[in-house]
Amino acid sequence: MYADPFDYAAAGSWAEAVDLLRQGGEEAKVIAGGQSLIPMMTLRLATPGLLVDVNGADASRIERHDGRIVISAVTRHADLERSPVLATECPMLAEAASLVGNVRVRHRGTIGGTLAHADPAAEIPCAALVLGADITMLGPEGERRVPAAAFFDTYYTTALRTAELVTAVEIPVPPKDAGWSFLELLRRASDFAVVAVGALVTLDEGGRCVEARLAAAGVGERPVDLTEAAQALVGERVEDPAVREAGRLAGAAVEPSAAVHASSGYRRAMLEVFVRRALLQAAERARGAAA
Amino acid sequence: MTRRAVSFELNGLPAEVWVEPHRTLLEVLREDLGATEVKYGCGEGVCGTCTVLLDGESVNACTVLAVQAAGHTLTTVRGLATEGQVHPLQRAFLQHGASQCGFCTPGMLLVAEEFVREHPSASRDDVRRALAGNLCRCTGYTKILDAVQAYVADGDR
Numbered sequence: 001m002y003a004d005p006f007d008y009a010a011a012g013s014w015a016e017a018v019d020l021l022r023q024g025g026e027e028a029k030v031i032a033g034g035q036s037l038i039p040m041m042t043l044r045l046a047t048p049g050l051l052v053d054v055n056g057a058d059a060s061r062i063e064r065h066d067g068r069i070v071i072s073a074v075t076r077h078a079d080l081e082r083s084p085v086l087a088t089e090c091p092m093l094a095e096a097a098s099l100v101g102n103v104r105v106r107h108r109g110t111i112g113g114t115l116a117h118a119d120p121a122a123e124i125p126c127a128a129l130v131l132g133a134d135i136t137m138l139g140p141e142g143e144r145r146v147p148a149a150a151f152f153d154t155y156y157t158t159a160l161r162t163a164e165l166v167t168a169v170e171i172p173v174p175p176k177d178a179g180w181s182f183l184e185l186l187r188r189a190s191d192f193a194v195v196a197v198g199a200l201v202t203l204d205e206g207g208r209c210v211e212a213r214l215a216a217a218g219v220g221e222r223p224v225d226l227t228e229a230a231q232a233l234v235g236e237r238v239e240d241p242a243v244r245e246a247g248r249l250a251g252a253a254v255e256p257s258a259a260v261h262a263s264s265g266y267r268r269a270m271l272e273v274f275v276r277r278a279l280l281q282a283a284e285r286a287r288g289a290a291a
Numbered sequence: 292m293t294r295r296a297v298s299f300e301l302n303g304l305p306a307e308v309w310v311e312p313h314r315t316l317l318e319v320l321r322e323d324l325g326a327t328e329v330k331y332g333c334g335e336g337v338c339g340t341c342t343v344l345l346d347g348e349s350v351n352a353c354t355v356l357a358v359q360a361a362g363h364t365l366t367t368v369r370g371l372a373t374e375g376q377v378h379p380l381q382r383a384f385l386q387h388g389a390s391q392c393g394f395c396t397p398g399m400l401l402v403a404e405e406f407v408r409e410h411p412s413a414s415r416d417d418v419r420r421a422l423a424g425n426l427c428r429c430t431g432y433t434k435i436l437d438a439v440q441a442y443v444a445d446g447d448r
Contacts (some may be wrong), residue, residue: 009359038315038353038355039334104339108355
C-alpha cells in the first residue's frame with residue numbers, strides 16, 4: 001500500500017506553515033507526527049495533494065506560566081508522558097498520553113495532531129475536554145483561541161478553518177487537591193479506545209464531593225462532556241450507589257454509534273462501568289492528596 | 292511529487308537516497324538501501340515489525356515519510372550488534388528460543404533493548420506491557436519475555 005503521490009514542503013515556522021497552507025488551498029494538509037495521517041494516506045482514505053510538514057515549525061515544549069500549562073502543538077505524546085511538569089501539575093494528561101497507540105506511535109505523534117485529527121475515540125481530545133483546555137490556532141487572519149468544548153465538531157472535524165492549524169494548547173492547572181482518573185477499555189493493544197473516561201473530583205474535609213468533571217471518548221461523534229451526569233455526586237460521598245447512578249446517567253446521556261469494534265449497546269454499558277471506576281479512582285486520589 | 296535528495300545516517304554510515312515524498316521510510320530502506328531486515332507487517336503502525344530507531348527512539352518506519360528522515364540518525368536491528376558481536380539481548384533470544392519465523396524479531400529486539408535501557412529494573416509485566424505493540428504470530432510471546440527477562444537479570448549491556 002502506498003500513498004497517492006503528493007507535493008511536500010517543510011515549514012520552518014508557524015507563519016510559514018500558514019503561508020504554505022494558504023497557497024495549497026483545499027489540497028493542503030498539515031503533517032506533524034503522521035501517525036494518523038500516513039496510515040490514512042497509504043490506505044488511500046485521504047489524498048491531499050500537498051503536505052505541509054510542521055515538525056520544524058516549533059519545538060516540543062511543556063511549560064507552566066502562572067496557573068496554566070502551555071504546550072506547543074508539536075509536543076510528542078512520549079514527551080507528555082515523561083514530562084516532569086505534567087507529573088506534578090497535571091498527571092491526567094501524562095496518563096492519557098501514555099495510553100495513545102504504542103510506544104513508537106508516541107515517539108512521533110503530537111498533541112496538535114491528535115486534537116486536529118479529532119478521532120472521537122482518541123484519548124487526548126477527551127482529556128483536553130475534561131481539563132477545560134484552550135486550543136490556539138493560527139491562520140491567514142491571525143491567531144485565535146477556542147475552548148475544547150467548542151473545538152470538536154464531529155468525526156475528524158473541528159473548528160479549524162482553511163489554512164488554519166493548531167499551534168499550542170493551554171490547560172488550567174487543576175487544583176492541587178483535585179483527584180483525577182483517566183481510564184480506557186481496549187480490545188487490542190495499540191488500538192483506539194472502545195471507551196475512555198477522564199474524571200476530576202474535589203472533596204471537602206468531610207470527604208463529600210465539592211466538584212466533579214467528567215468526559216468520555218468513543219461514545220459519540222466527538223468527546224462528550226458528562227459533567228452533568230456527575231452533578232448528583234456534589235454534596236455526597238463518592239461511593240456506591242451514587243457513583244453507579246452517575247454511570248447510569250452518563251450512559252443515558254449518550255448515543256454511541258455501532259462500529260466495527262463494539263456495538264452501541266456495548267459502548268453504553270462499558271461507559272457506565274468506566275464512569276463508575278473513574279469517579280471512584282479520582283475520589284481515592286483526592287483523599288490521598290488530602291492525606 | 293518531485294524527487295529530492297535525502298541524506299541520513301544509517302547504522303553509523305552515511306546514506307543518500309533520491310526519493311519522492313510519498314514514499315515511506317520502510318519502503319525506501321528496503322527497496323533503495325537493501326535494508327530488508329526492516330520488515331513490512333501491517334503498514335499502519337500497529338504491529339511493530341518495521342520498527343527502526345530514529346535518533347535513538349523507536350518509530351514505525353511505515354508511518355514516517357523518507358523525506359522526514361533527512362538529517363537524522365537511523366538504526367535498524369543490524370545496528371544492535373557491534374563489531375560483528377551479537378548483542379547480549381540477541382544472545383538471550385537465541386538461548387531462549389525466542390524466535391521462530393523471525394519476522395517479528397527485529398522489532399522485538401529494538402523495542403525491548405530501548406525499554407530495558409530506559410528501565411533497567413523492569414519486571415516481566417513491565418516488559419510485557421512495553422512489548423504490547425509488537426505482534427508475534429508464532430511464539431505466544433512466552434519465550435520472548437523469558438529472553439528479555441534474562442537479559443534484564445543478566446545486567447550485561
